[in-house]
Amino acid sequence: MASPVHYFLLGFAVCFVGTIPFGPINLGVAKTTVDYDRRSGTEVAIAASIVEIFEALIALSFGLVISTYLDANFVIEFLLAFIFILLSAFVFTRKPKSSLLAETSQQTSFFGRGLLLAVLNPQAIPFWIFALAGISQYFSFQYEGVYLLSFLTGVFAGKLAALYAFVIASSYLKAHLRESGQLVNRLLAGVLLLIGLSQAWNGFSTLLA
Numbered sequence: 001m002a003s004p005v006h007y008f009l010l011g012f013a014v015c016f017v018g019t020i021p022f023g024p025i026n027l028g029v030a031k032t033t034v035d036y037d038r039r040s041g042t043e044v045a046i047a048a049s050i051v052e053i054f055e056a057l058i059a060l061s062f063g064l065v066i067s068t069y070l071d072a073n074f075v076i077e078f079l080l081a082f083i084f085i086l087l088s089a090f091v092f093t094r095k096p097k098s099s100l101l102a103e104t105s106q107q108t109s110f111f112g113r114g115l116l117l118a119v120l121n122p123q124a125i126p127f128w129i130f131a132l133a134g135i136s137q138y139f140s141f142q143y144e145g146v147y148l149l150s151f152l153t154g155v156f157a158g159k160l161a162a163l164y165a166f167v168i169a170s171s172y173l174k175a176h177l178r179e180s181g182q183l184v185n186r187l188l189a190g191v192l193l194l195i196g197l198s199q200a201w202n203g204f205s206t207l208l209a
Contacts, residue, residue, distance in 0.1 A: 002141060004150035010141070011154025012161070014131050015052060026166045028117045031108060033170035040110045041170060045163035047114025052124065052159045053152050059128030060143050097136035 019026060026046050033041030073114055118124070135141065 008154035014159035015158030044114035051118035062151035
């Protein structure tokens, strides 16, 4: 019988591996670290990890219903497409920060930025629906009580560990590459554009079906 440790390790492993590929959240963490500092990037990472807990919980509770609704509603698909294409253009044209002092005076909420970035990520719940479906093919886990708590704790720890790796890598990038801010901006803009175009394609597919 699986123990709470197994649930924790499962949540950790799935979330860690799922976070490694380039996406808006890990690149957002990298951008914040390069533009500001390691502490700011860590705040974004913690906020995104907290949101990941709720997204995994939603997928566990009624993810299939949400997925079916989103697939059938092309208006949401086009709205998400517009948002991400707009964000892509904004990030691509925005110049890297040259002064940390000016930004500090604005008292930017990096934690709030991380929450917003994670909430706007359209891939999270479908990812967890797919991941949980795959897990159910090999394990008959019961996500309840202390087992659910252990699984969600693993999700948080896996997400934070992966994102903090991006914080460390971005700190190194910032210290060794003069144009690191522009490089991260272009990577993030490219990922956001791909997500936006993907959502638009899904919207047209739903509309024509």
